[in-house]
Amino acid sequence: MKRTPNxxxxxxxxxxxxxxxxxxxxxxxxxxxxxxxxxxWTYYTPDSVIEKFEAEYGVxxxxxxxxxxxxxxxxxxxxxxxxxxxxxxxDFVSIMINQGMFEKIDKSKLSNLxxxxxxxxxxxxxxxxxxxxxxxxFGAAGIAVNTARVPAFERSWSIFERNDLRxxxxxxxxxxxxxxxxxxxxxxxxxxxxxxxxxxxxxxINNRWKPNLVKFDAEAFGKGYADGEFxxxxxxxxxxxxxxxxxxxxxxxxxxxxxPEGGPSYIDSMCILKGSKHIDLAHKFIDFIHRPExxxxxxxxxxxxxxxxxxxxxxxxxxxxxxxxxxTRTELKYDLxxxxxxxxxxxxxxxxxxx
Numbered sequence: 001m002k003r004t005p006n007x008x009x010x011x012x013x014x015x016x017x018x019x020x021x022x023x024x025x026x027x028x029x030x031x032x033x034x035x036x037x038x039x040x041w042t043y044y045t046p047d048s049v050i051e052k053f054e055a056e057y058g059v060x061x062x063x064x065x066x067x068x069x070x071x072x073x074x075x076x077x078x079x080x081x082x083x084x085x086x087x088x089x090x091d092f093v094s095i096m097i098n099q100g101m102f103e104k105i106d107k108s109k110l111s112n113l114x115x116x117x118x119x120x121x122x123x124x125x126x127x128x129x130x131x132x133x134x135x136x137x138f139g140a141a142g143i144a145v146n147t148a149r150v151p152a153f154e155r156s157w158s159i160f161e162r163n164d165l166r167x168x169x170x171x172x173x174x175x176x177x178x179x180x181x182x183x184x185x186x187x188x189x190x191x192x193x194x195x196x197x198x199x200x201x202x203x204x205i206n207n208r209w210k211p212n213l214v215k216f217d218a219e220a221f222g223k224g225y226a227d228g229e230f231x232x233x234x235x236x237x238x239x240x241x242x243x244x245x246x247x248x249x250x251x252x253x254x255x256x257x258x259x260p261e262g263g264p265s266y267i268d269s270m271c272i273l274k275g276s277k278h279i280d281l282a283h284k285f286i287d288f289i290h291r292p293e294x295x296x297x298x299x300x301x302x303x304x305x306x307x308x309x310x311x312x313x314x315x316x317x318x319x320x321x322x323x324x325x326x327x328t329r330t331e332l333k334y335d336l337x338x339x340x341x342x343x344x345x346x347x348x349x350x351x352x353x354x355x
Contacts, residue, residue: 180264265330
């Protein structure tokens with residue numbers, strides 16, 4: 001979810017983290033069998049769900065958060081943690097599977113795998129049989145607009161071309177997201193390895209979008225929107241709506257949409273880290289999440305459609321900020337391999353606002 005950019009290749013990030021997290025590692029020596037250690041995105045599991053799991057199994061959950069796949073990967077790669085379950089996005093699931101960083105899922109311990117939507121698994125071509133990764137959520141970023149400030153607008157990425165909104169808009173500080181938006185707007189794949197297409201997306205951002213932005217921001221865009229600093233933000237609806245939860249008027253004035261041109265999407269999955277000391281408890285948590293009533297509670301809390309769990313759709317009580325059908329126009333971001341360098345170069349040329 002809250003994705004920040006691949007500013008350097010993941011291998012470079014791991015090297016940096018190795019200097020920051022000594023080999024002794026944070027949390028080494030944990031052995032409490034009644035404690036489950038989770039490493040997850042910010043704003044991504046309701047407290048009520050955690051509390052119900054703790055009460056039912058008589059355990060304690062230690063829940064730490066990360067702001068980006070890169071931060072998560074670097075910390076784990078450097079040996080800086082003893083987490084049991086981690087929630088990477090699809091491109092990093094692929095990388096981490098290939099590097100042997102996960103325990104294999106014991107499907108005999110999971111009675112609720114049957115609830116996972118086959119359509120989501122069909123997209124998860126990096127692990128379609130859930131050997132190492134069980135889908136948690138299939139979603140996408142989009143655009144939130146304060147209609148009191150911007151009463152007329154086109155539901156398109158082209159909103160960022162509007163000079164009249166200059167200084168009131170922000171996009172994510174996330175290379176794959178912003179580059180992906182530009183690529184889809186131009187009719188290209190978010191996973192293209194064609195240098196001319198990647199450069200065309202860079203030029204679109206630099207020449208038509210960036211001049212109107214305050215900044216690229218993956219961490220405080222929700223707060224800035226809630227404070228009225230930003231009127232149009234590219235981001236994740238759960239972040240925006242969490243920040244404006246106590247502002248009833250702004251909630252009424254806010255419209256969120258995924259542009260019809262499409263954009264990048266993600267499948268965040270639950271994976272058990274290699275060497276987990278609490279494998280049985282980790283399986284219990286994964287199975288617990290995919291109980292229909294629990295999955296519906298998770299989705300209702302964040303205003304999500306129940307994309308990854310079919311029976312949960314019958315248990316949902318609240319409205320969603322977007323429809324599952326809106327995701328049909330999106331495209332999953334996959335591991336780019338060596339082509340990541342092309343994106344890194346284009347992004348470095350993009351992020352320097354004011355240059």
